[in-house]
Amino acid sequence: MNDKLSKASNALARLFAGLHRKSREGLVAGASNVKGKSLAAGFDFKRPALIVAAALVALAAVQLYGRGRAVQTVVARKGSAAEVVYATGVVEPVVWAKVTSLLRKRIEDICKCEGKEVKKGEVLVRLDDAEEQAQLTELEARLKRVKADSDRLATLVERNIATRASLDEKLTQVSEQEARVNALKDRIADLALKSPMDGVVLRRDGEVGEIAGTGADDTLIWVGQPRPLQIVAEVNEDDILKVQKGQQALLRHEGSVGAPLTGQVLRITPKGDPQTKTFRVYIGLPDDTPLKIGMSVEANIVITEVKDSVLVPAEALGDHKLLVVEDDRARVRPVEVGVRGAGSVEIRSGLKAGEVVVSPFAKDIKDGTSVRTSAAGKP
Numbered sequence: 339m340n341d342k343l344s345k346a347s348n349a350l351a352r353l354f355a356g357l358h359r360k361s362r363e364g365l366v367a368g369a370s371n372v373k374g375k376s377l378a379a380g381f382d383f384k385r386p387a388l389i390v391a392a393a394l395v396a397l398a399a400v401q402l403y404g405r406g407r408a409v410q411t412v413v414a415r416k417g418s419a420a421e422v423v424y425a426t427g428v429v430e431p432v433v434w435a436k437v438t439s440l441l442r443k444r445i446e447d448i449c450k451c452e453g454k455e456v457k458k459g460e461v462l463v464r465l466d467d468a469e470e471q472a473q474l475t476e477l478e479a480r481l482k483r484v485k486a487d488s489d490r491l492a493t494l495v496e497r498n499i500a501t502r503a504s505l506d507e508k509l510t511q512v513s514e515q516e517a518r519v520n521a522l523k524d525r526i527a528d529l530a531l532k533s534p535m536d537g538v539v540l541r542r543d544g545e546v547g548e549i550a551g552t553g554a555d556d557t558l559i560w561v562g563q564p565r566p567l568q569i570v571a572e573v574n575e576d577d578i579l580k581v582q583k584g585q586q587a588l589l590r591h592e593g594s595v596g597a598p599l600t601g602q603v604l605r606i607t608p609k610g611d612p613q614t615k616t617f618r619v620y621i622g623l624p625d626d627t628p629l630k631i632g633m634s635v636e637a638n639i640v641i642t643e644v645k646d647s648v649l650v651p652a653e654a655l656g657d658h659k660l661l662v663v664e665d666d667r668a669r670v671r672p673v674e675v676g677v678r679g680a681g682s683v684e685i686r687s688g689l690k691a692g693e694v695v696v697s698p699f700a701k702d703i704k705d706g707t708s709v710r711t712s713a714a715g716k717p
Contacts, residue, residue, distance in 0.1 A: 406708030411663055412654060412697045414689055418645045419679035422588070422638035423580055425619060427571030429633045432622075434562025435534045437462055439550035443529060448558065452542050456533045462559050463531035465550055470526045477522060481515040488512050537561045540631055567629065569601060569621040571637050575610055578617040580641045587621045590636040594628060601627075603639060642677050648691050649682040656699035660685075663694040663711055670705040 443465035456462065488508040494500035540560040544550060550558060569589070573581055581603060589599035607618040621637060623629060654660060658675055661668045673688030689695070694711065696703065703709070 406666060406710045407703070408710045408712065409661075409663075409668070409696045409700065409703070410698070411694045411711045412651055414648050414650050414685065414691050414693050414695055416646055416691045417649045417682070418643065419647060419649055419677045419682050419684045420643040421641045421677045421679060423573060423577040423641055425571040425573045425587075425637045425639060427569040427619075427621065427635055427637060429567055429623070429629045429631055429635060430570050431540070431562035431564065431631060432566045432568050433535070434537070434540065434560065436557040437531050437534065437559035437561060438557050439463075439465060439531060439552055440528050441465065441525075441550075442552055443467075443550055445544055445546050445548050445550055445558075448542065448544055448546060449539070450542075451539045453538065455538055456536070456561060458533055458536050460533045461530050462533055462539070462561075463544070463550070465529040465531070467526050467529045470522060470529065474519065474522050474526065477515065477519045481512070481519055484508070484512050484515050531558065533559075533561050535561060537563050540564075562631075564631075565625050567623045567627060567631065568604060569623065569629075569635055569637060571619045571621055571635075572614065572616040573619050573639075575615045575617060578606070578610070578619075581606060581619060581639055586640045588638045588640065589621075589629075590638075591629060591633055593633075596628075599627065599629065599635075600624070601637070638680075644677050644684050647676065648685045648689055649679075650685055650689070650695050651697050652678065652681060652683050654695050654697035654699055655683050656701060659699075660689060661696035661699060661703055662689065663696060663709060666708055666710075668696055668703050668705070668707045668709050 445463060446466050447464040449462045451462065488505065488511075491500055491505045491508050495502055495505045538561070540562050542559055544558045550556065569587075583603050583605060585603045587601040587603060589601055591599065601621040601623050604620040604622045606620075610617040619639070621639075629635065650660065655673075655675065658672060660671050660673055662671045663669075671688055674686040676684030676686040678684075696709070
């Protein structure tokens with residue numbers, strides 16, 4: 339093919355030279371036959387000029403076609419690649435608890451104890467219990483009166499003045515009143531919010547005078563252990579079958595610099611969320627992690643990793659085929675694909691390190707097409 343293009347180019351060059359020579363000869367002949375007239379009047383320049391222009395265009399087209407189609411290429415290299423599952427999550431303590439009000443009440447007192455150690459049962463928040471205290475006073479007065487009535491009735495029963503049935507009814511009233519008093523005392527106790535565990539106050543929300551809510555987002559105090567930490571991540575249901583306990587996770591946070599952040603899959607929740615179509619995955623963190631509680635983190639869970647393998651860019655692969663450049667021609671070559679990483683793909687067979695590959699893959703390039711190459715970068 340190149341020989342034919344070279345011969346065609348040479349032929350056009352000879353043609354151009356012949357036309358140029360004949361034009362000069364015609365110009366001289368016209369000058370000798372014309373006397374007293376201008377040189378231009380004796381010779382027609384148009385026809386040779388058109389022929390020369392056409393020859394130049396044809397010569398340029400042949401030369402351009404002979405150079406081949408311009409493509410970008412990369413050199414297949416040896417390296418490491420990993421197949422990963424992407425997830426996002428939040429850093430949380432492994433052991434922690436929320437302190438939330440059971441009743442919608444005004445905050446009377448809240449500890450200024452963020453970062454401080456607390457003991458289980460220690461009061462952290464006090465809510466307004468004025469109404470409940472007034473009710474308690476009333477119920478206790480009623481209880482006192484009912485007990486007095488029962489004691490008097492018991493004396494009458496001993497003297498056979500009152501019946502035993504009337505005494506039993508009064509004792510029942512005493513028990514009912516005692517139950518009301520105890521229930522109200524428990525309600526008052528619930529207005530003193532206590533630490534559910536030994537730990538550190540991780541965060542405090544709310545101020546004196548504000549109304550404490552009872553919803554999931556109305557937590558007043560977070561108490562927990564600063565270490566160990568974990569990432570509670572969400573993984574798409576399409577990828578969850580690839581994730582297993584013990585797999586390594588490569589972590590990324592915008593504010594983290596220095597050494598790479600890593601973690602390890604601790605466990606996977608058995609039930610997914612049908613609304614978000616995700617499963618919850620818990621990723622354990624080392625004790626020396628710089629990540630802090632509440633940070634949002636991106637995680638790449640490593641499913642499979644290969645080392646010292648032949649790699650090409652993912653965009654160079656087209657339906658398990660590559661365009662390999664040999665002697666300025668693109669050759670369509672079937673290959674066996676291995677691990678598909680984020681940017682690179684492992685080629686298990688059909689390609690050697692050092693071979694030149696067209697990247698990105700072009701479906702319209704046929705086997706044997708002449709190409710002109712330029713580097714596109716490393717795979």
